[in-house]
Amino acid sequence: MSGLHKLEVKQLRILSELLALQNLSKVAHKVGLTQQAISEQLKKLRDILDDRLFVRQGNKMVPTPRAQALEAPIADVLIKLEDIVKPEHFEPATYQGVFSISATDYTTQALLPELLSIVRAQAPQLKLIVQDFATDNASELMSSAKLDLLISFPDFIPDDLPYELLFIEQHLCVASKNTSLGQKVLSISDIAKQPQLVVSPSRANLKGSHDQWFANVGLKRNIVMSVPNFSSVPDLLCSTDLIAFFPSKLLPNDKVSILKVEDLPPPFEVIVAWHPRSNQSKIHQWIVEKLRFVCNKSNVEY
Structure with a gap:
């Protein structure tokens, strides 16, 4: 097994602190371990790296050339590891x-x-x-x-x-500003008879999202045109006798008026x-x- 598989992050930190402080008791106090535990980790590091790493001189632990050469790379690795585990910082003003x-x-x-x-x-x-x-x-x-x-x-x-x-959306029944339907309150049966424009964004056919609402009371809509988007609906209604169901969040619109109806299709999420x-x-x-x-x-x- 290679030395990399034996190496632990805590050992890198201990080695980094030993290089900085060169004193076992000070390192033990800083990292919250006993001096014996630090000595045991140092022994493992010596085995993994095949080097004495430190030589005792009085109260100091003097690094070997091999240990000195590792100081900068270890510091770089620890910084990168900190970046990995620290919480993601998000600042909208500088986010790219x-x-x-x-x-x-x-x-x-x-x-x-x-x-x-x-x-x-x-x-x-x-x-x-x-x-x-x-x-x-x-x-x-x-x-x-x-x-x-x-x-x-x-x-x-x-x-x-x-x-x-x-949000919860509700489709409203709309027609041209010049509609002949005026102020009449329309029943679902009245609506079904009117020529209708539907929006089918994913399928090109003469089917609309509220077909089942009519079918539940035995009615079939008089659909005469289908378009793939809502943006074209006001322009198509304003010069024709067609009606349509239109999202409330896109209303009011200068080109269409909201019709009075007895009931509306179910709202949707x-x-x-x-x-x-x-x-x-x-x-x-x-x-x-x-x-x-x-x-x-x-x-x-x-």
Whole structure:
């Protein structure tokens, strides 16, 4: 077995202190061991390094040339070991790095402008990469460290990822500012009959997230168009007779009006998820804290 396998960190510290103090009793007092224990460790070091290391002269332990040559390397090793075990220090103002977030266009619009403002003010050297909404390969991206955070909905998050609830969202029924529906209070049956625009971010089809809500009461929606994002919805509604369900956090909007309805589809959770290895990551904790702040600040009821 090589000497490296026998060497212990505490022995390096004792050797470092012996080189500095050159006195067994002083070293014993400083490291909190008995003088006998220090002598035993010195004996092991002599065996491992195949050198006497110190020669006694009166009350002093005079280092051999071999011991003197080890002083600087040992000090360097101990400093590096201290860096490994000390708590991670995170200072936003000086932090340099790249952070990747996967989000839908909806959460990008609702949360990231305010988050970016905070980042630019408090962590100006942090760079953000916002990726398209990842569903099918979220776990793979997280595992390969190509993705740091995923802002999504619980149903789209792999079971092995820890997450935190950011807010509860409610879709509201909207139409053009010039809608003929006026101030009428619409029933779910009335809504089902209206030509509708739906948003399908991950699948290109004429299906929407609230189809089951209608099906539960025996109704089928009159869906006439599907788009992949919410950002285009106001422009598409403002010049047509279509209606749509739109996130409350993106309202009010100058191009659409909120319709009066008897009932609304169930609210849903918006969460932020990360890989388990990042549970103690200071930068992850900081970003999540800022997202939490943004969400609490923008909790407005309509």
